[in-house]
Amino acid sequence: MTTPSSTGTAPARFLLLGDSHAGPIARAATAAGLPFAGGPVGSGRDFNVGFFDIRHDDLVFRDAAVQERHRGFLAELGVAGIGQLTVPLVSTFGLSAHFFATTENWRIYRSTDGTFAPGFLAGGLFDGIVRAMARDALAFYRHVLDRGLRVLAVLPPQRVPGMSDPQVFAAAQETIRRALVALGVEIVDLRARTTDGTGRQRAAFCEPDDPIHGNLAFGRLIVADLLARGL
Amino acid sequence: MNPYRSLPSRSFWRSAVAEPEMHAIEEVWTPKFTIDPDDPVLTAGSCFARHLGPALLDEGMNWRTAELPPPGLTEAERQARHYGAFSFRTGTVYTAAALRQWLGWALTGDTGPDEVWRDGGRYFDPYRPSVEPDGYASAEETLAARRVTLAAIRGAVAEAGCLIFTLGLTEAWRDSVTGTVYPVCPGTVRGTFDAGRHVFHNFTVAEVHRDLRAAVALLRAANPRLTVLLTVSPVPLTATATGAHVLAATGYSKSVLRAAAGQLAQEDDHVDYFPSYELITGFPFRGVFFAPNLRTVTPAGVAFVMRHFFAALDRVRGATRPADINAPASERRADTADGGDLYCDDAVLDRYRAG
Numbered sequence: 004m005t006t007p008s009s010t011g012t013a014p015a016r017f018l019l020l021g022d023s024h025a026g027p028i029a030r031a032a033t034a035a036g037l038p039f040a041g042g043p044v045g046s047g048r049d050f051n052v053g054f055f056d057i058r059h060d061d062l063v064f065r066d067a068a069v070q071e072r073h074r075g076f077l078a079e080l081g082v083a084g085i086g087q088l089t090v091p092l093v094s095t096f097g098l099s100a101h102f103f104a105t106t107e108n109w110r111i112y113r114s115t116d117g118t119f120a121p122g123f124l125a126g127g128l129f130d131g132i133v134r135a136m137a138r139d140a141l142a143f144y145r146h147v148l149d150r151g152l153r154v155l156a157v158l159p160p161q162r163v164p165g166m167s168d169p170q171v172f173a174a175a176q177e178t179i180r181r182a183l184v185a186l187g188v189e190i191v192d193l194r195a196r197t198t199d200g201t202g203r204q205r206a207a208f209c210e211p212d213d214p215i216h217g218n219l220a221f222g223r224l225i226v227a228d229l230l231a232r233g234l
Numbered sequence: 235m236n237p238y239r240s241l242p243s244r245s246f247w248r249s250a251v252a253e254p255e256m257h258a259i260e261e262v263w264t265p266k267f268t269i270d271p272d273d274p275v276l277t278a279g280s281c282f283a284r285h286l287g288p289a290l291l292d293e294g295m296n297w298r299t300a301e302l303p304p305p306g307l308t309e310a311e312r313q314a315r316h317y318g319a320f321s322f323r324t325g326t327v328y329t330a331a332a333l334r335q336w337l338g339w340a341l342t343g344d345t346g347p348d349e350v351w352r353d354g355g356r357y358f359d360p361y362r363p364s365v366e367p368d369g370y371a372s373a374e375e376t377l378a379a380r381r382v383t384l385a386a387i388r389g390a391v392a393e394a395g396c397l398i399f400t401l402g403l404t405e406a407w408r409d410s411v412t413g414t415v416y417p418v419c420p421g422t423v424r425g426t427f428d429a430g431r432h433v434f435h436n437f438t439v440a441e442v443h444r445d446l447r448a449a450v451a452l453l454r455a456a457n458p459r460l461t462v463l464l465t466v467s468p469v470p471l472t473a474t475a476t477g478a479h480v481l482a483a484t485g486y487s488k489s490v491l492r493a494a495a496g497q498l499a500q501e502d503d504h505v506d507y508f509p510s511y512e513l514i515t516g517f518p519f520r521g522v523f524f525a526p527n528l529r530t531v532t533p534a535g536v537a538f539v540m541r542h543f544f545a546a547l548d549r550v551r552g553a554t555r556p557a558d559i560n561a562p563a564s565e566r567r568a569d570t571a572d573g574g575d576l577y578c579d580d581a582v583l584d585r586y587r588a589g
Contacts, residue, residue, distance in 0.1 A: 207294030220294035
């Protein structure tokens with residue numbers, strides 16, 4: 004993962020904690036001179052279940068390197084724990100929908116003709132499975148919201164790698180989005196501006212030679228949206 | 235054999251304009267230079283220029299705003315204080331003279347006259363009277379804010395790859411004491427009109443060309459790799475102070491701006507002209523891109539212009555635009571509730587019309 008970054012001496016306007024999808028956000032914010040602390044701290048698959056503990060009311064990441072980066076960001080912001088933040092938290096945790104949508108994982112739910120039963124992707128079973136896959140990401144958001152933080156989650160680039168199922172991607176993303184909204188998380192959703200008629204990320208917002216990530220232009224749109232939200 | 239035999243179809247009115255359906259008219263602009271998607275692009279100019287920035291972002295380009303809004307502003311507050319409308323927090327820059335003036339102040343160390351206007355116990359910058367609608371607490375604060383903007387302009391110009399400047403007007407009001415040019419007539423948005431001091435001037439082609447050339451020289455002295463793309467706003471004058479009919483005055487103003495921009499683009503390899511004016515006002519388009527007031531350009535019109543802009547850039551980059559993304563995101567964006575006049579200082583002139 005890339006090195007976390009911040010800009011200038013002006014007070015940071017937000018803490019960015021995320022997976023690799025946070026990379027373009029960090030790069031775009033730096034280029035725009037938008038002061039922030041944080042950046043990508045790991046891979047998306049590592050921030051869905053079992054990635055943190057609460058010790059003495061403090062959030063501690065289980066991975067030592069992630070915890071060290073996290074502590075460094077908090078130190079930059081002059082606080083000892085994430086619950087003491089006075090700036091908003093921007094995160095991409097739990098939103099690696101392509102990971103939930105790994106085609107192989109859903110094979111047993113398909114009919115012999117390869118299709119899902121009508122209503123399956125919008126049904127309670129699917130919803131429950133996806134929420135279980137992201138249970139600790141949702142717990143992470145619940146924890147920081149309970150500490151009174153303003154929390155924003157950024158939907159991922161609408162890119163589905165070959166190992167994943169586009170239908171499941173869209174449905175899983177929607178499940179997580181709904182769960183986050185219900186918790187009180189603000190969703191940064193740029194799909195109307197970044198996708199084509201089929202709902203896929205336009206090339207202008209895709210990292211080239213990479214099947215998953217958004218590019219710097221995608222980061223710029225996210226940064227513009229964060230500014231529009233008063234960050 | 236003669237030179238016309240080797241010209242492309244876009245060079246001939248019948249094949250390029252008369253025969254195609256209106257929306258199929260293409261290759262109206264052949265860019266002199268390309269703009270890399272990650273190269274910072276700055277926008278300045280008349281109120282039509284405010285459409286460019288968001289459209290550039292929505293097509294993956296690097297539109298840069300020089301000054302970030304303070305944290306905590308609502309969207310309405312951000313707009314009212316002119317953050318994010320143009321790259322520079324100067325308000326609308328209608329004339330080439332005003333662009334030259336701002337760039338001169340930003341890039342040469344002269345920060346402009348110290349005079350500020352007082353209104354109801356608040357202070358306003360005569361050269362951008364609408365960017366801080368509630369004014370400043372003191373004259374010092376007003377001038378300090380201007381210095382912040384000038385420093386931001388300086389920094390943005392130094393890093394930019396291209397400045398897109400949209401020329402709006404030839405009519406302006408000047409201060410006979412300082413020799414400076416105002417964005418709008420004193421006494422309209424703010425200030426008090428002084429007939430002995432505030433002088434009307436209608437710029438000529440030679441004057442606009444001179445000011446544009448000087449502005450480009452300032453820019454390229456600060457950043458030798460910067461290119462300049464000129465456009466002319468298709469938005470007609472709200473009012474004219476010439477005494478002429480506003481239709482004729484609009485014809486004069488736009489003709490002068492178009493001629494000066496075209497001349498400079500012919501003379502300077504680093505300057506190009508993008509025909510947004512022709513794409514909206516050209517009679518082949520039958521005025522369909524104007525709102526019922528025949529002044530405001532509709533979102534469809536803005537999208538039409540931007541589609542030509544990006545298609546042309548794609549052509550020079552050698553890229554092709556898939557059919558399903560032909561419509562830029564700007565086509566899907568609703569226009570502002572006020573029809574865009576929030577950023578048009580000259581729209582205030584409509585209040586003064588008789589009857």
